[in-house]
Amino acid sequence: MGGLILVTIQDTELSQGILLAIDRAKQLTQPILVSEVQKVEGINPSNFFAAGRNRFLGERFFWKDPNGTHTLVGMGIAKQIQSNQVVNRFMDVESKWSNIIESAIIIGEQKESGTGPSLFGGFTFDPVKKKTKLWSKFSDSLFHIPSYMLSIVNEQAYLTTNVVCTQHDDHRLVEKVNAERQAVLGAAARKLEFSIASIEHIDEIRPDEWKKSVTELVDSFEGSDLKKVVLARELRLRFNDHVKVERALKHLLAEQPESYVFAFEVNGDCFLGASPERLVKREGEKVFSTCLAGSIARGSTPTEDRLLGESLLKDQKNLVEHEYVVEMIKEAMNETCEYITIPNRPELMKTKYIQHLYTPVIGKCKQTTSLLDIVDRLHPTPALGGLPQEAAVQRIREVEELDRGFYAAPIGWLDYHGNGEFAVAIRSALIQGMEASLFAGCGVVADSDAESEYIETSIKFRPMLTALGGNKR
């Protein structure tokens, strides 16, 4: 274990950092973040996540992007960032983060993004919609600075340790942190197995009412400004045992390599997903976004699959559904970028159970534009909300029964240099002990048919349903 040796060598630096931070906390009478990052070897991210169960159950997160450029696994909460603001929540989170970073002591700086002090978390879809019990554990804007974060960036592993020191701390904190970190690394070397919880019951929440709401929505488009509204629905699952997120994660990592695989534990619940949809990524001045909308099933043979894909690329209803997203994202990206590049027709993105129309966007962002600024401008895109944005969100508020919570909203990470990435949290589930809610929606346009949209959402449930042990097809 080269990692362990390295950790021991650099203990002194972290220890000195903590003592310095305690002094600074006393002087400034405010908490001070100390963050130390170093290279480590031989730690598998899934094992690291699983090993956190004993000590940090309920305080972990997992993130892997489709290319595997960044895998981030966090555990423990050094500090939480929340915002009660509605209109200004993205900028509020950003300014709280900047305040923490301004006074922070950062040790062992690395050149890779996603190492060192970073935030992981997300936002609810609509902070105005009345909340139900379902999402009571999550606040509208919720981020964790983890106590420990493993980052695998371009195949190199790093361990970041974050400690928030207050004026009431003393040298005993040094021993506590060093011992805990040693235990965290030690635990990650052991391999754990988890029992499988089986699904006992699946409750499809009011499918007929949902179809009726799609039909009514379509009828209401005529003579109104509304062009597209995304309507979602829910499956509620009951298991014979507590769901082990570790197993579902491994399953998603294996079966959904084209997707963002994420898990976010909050107050005993876990929001889990494998989303193919990037909202925005920032790496230096480069920004990337994705237009994803328009869907068709995968074929059971290569020929059928190709024919389905070709028909999707020509299908007017789906092309219109997609074009609304392109128009809006193009406009938002143009506002925040010096220039953007965007192909003029979509290609196909295929995941295990579904294929989509896909248009990638690349841009060079303006100096003054931050990642959360772009998130703010984009969310919700017409892929999850509709067009025009405000009227669509208002309609969802009125007609959708579901409490979306974090579903269909931005989830991701942000480092202290302002680099980071947010996905749109679809193909997701909220795990609650022996129960879970799964979410899926679809873009309703003038040419939508309730039955086809129903089938489309059924396909979108499948990756998560399979990962949780159901629907083996």
Ligand SMILES: C=C(O[C@@H]1C=C(C(=O)O)C=C[C@H]1O)C(=O)O
């Ligand atoms: C809303 C979802 O997916 C979105 C809707 C799509 C569509 O209607 O064609 C396609 C991709 C996503 O942007 C979901 O998976 O829940």
Ligand SMILES: [Mg+2]
């Ligand atoms: Mg669709």
